[in-house]
Amino acid sequence: KQEVTQIPAALSVPEGENLVLNCSFTDSAIYNLQWFRQDPGKGLTSLLLIQSSQREQTSGRLNASLDKSSGRSTLYIAASQPGDSATYLCAVTNRDDKIIFGKGTRLHILP
């Protein structure tokens, strides 16, 4: 059974710092992995999607990597800003077509 774990559960960093969020999954037979952002009281916004054949994806200050064999993904945020404060969720799409989410990392950027 696929399990997705995100560490840490919460993180506070000063503005301007670079940071890394971690995601691990137990079954490497996935189609893809996605990183989402969830703001309080709002829906989820897809940030990056990495297909199983890819190693990384970049969008602006965000870079996501995927190491399928070790069951790990990281989301790197460069030059953090207060507007980056949110909960970041990692989700994998299994071969049985199910999308499994981690519990998220609550990120707080200190002004």
Added chain:
Amino acid sequence: DTAVSQTPKYLVTQMGNDKSIKCEQNLGHDTMYWYKQDSKKFLKIMFSYNNKELIINETVPNRFSPKSPDKAHLNLHINSLELGDSAVYFCASSQGDSYSGANVLTFGAGSRLTVL
């Protein structure tokens, strides 16, 4: 202009009532989903429909019944509401299915259900 819209955004009701949450997407996507986010913020899939056909039906009580009149709509009907049904329910959609390996989920803003 909203891509995935859910109504209502907030719903407060008594135990035992029957309620529905509606979801519509104007993205032309083939697949729609319902997710439940519990008090610990854990998102779990409930149902998935592809072109009006049920694809995923997780272990949810049969009091929950999804209805897809067309591929742009996926409504969630809940009978005999219980306290444990209180949660935020998210609708989502994606183009194609997972076999294409490139499905990006677009989520609605969520519907917060409170059962008293």
